[in-house]
Amino acid sequence: MKDTPKARPRREGPAQARSIATREKLVETALDTIFALGYRSASTPEVVARAGVSRGALLHHFPARSDLIVAAMEKLLGDGTEEIRATAAKVARQEVSLDEFVEFLWQLFSGRFFYLSLEFINEARTDADLRARMIPVVKDFHAALDGIWCEFEKQAEGAGEPTRTALNLTVCLVRGMGVQTVLKDDPAYFRRMLDVWKTILPQLLQGRDTLR
Incomplete structure (x- = not known):
């Protein structure tokens, strides 16, 4: 009995590769446009002009503005996830200290990623369709955060929920600070709070009974 020949992997042709590249460019440009102008001002003509593609190319990939917006949101949160x-893996290998983890969160929640997230979150408050499409992607994002919590819990000798509470407090802190940066341009102010929290956090983890 002859062996069934294995199917060869399909190779992308030049046209398909160009189509994929165009789609990725439109998504990245949409994010750049939202970041520069805000959600409401990021019109499809503006995205097309910035991306340097035809309107037909846009409509081929994204028939409606909402399709482009959701793809951009998925790209943003997917990259963040x-x-x-990757940071959770470093924590597992003990390549990231608690201080470095706090710094990582601060960078994540005080830069482009966070400001773009705010644009989507604010719009989702009154847009039920966008909110429904965001929820599963946001769940993946928080599941990834839980992966970091689990690694820290292992290093804290099975501290469980108290450790998770302390780390969630950290996220709430840097998220609130990130919102403040919109109206308060004072890096030294935020640096002082981060430094103080870096002193408090190990004490919370060591005195876990206070979090029960």
């Missing part, structure tokens, strides 16, 4: 998972 991958970055968090």
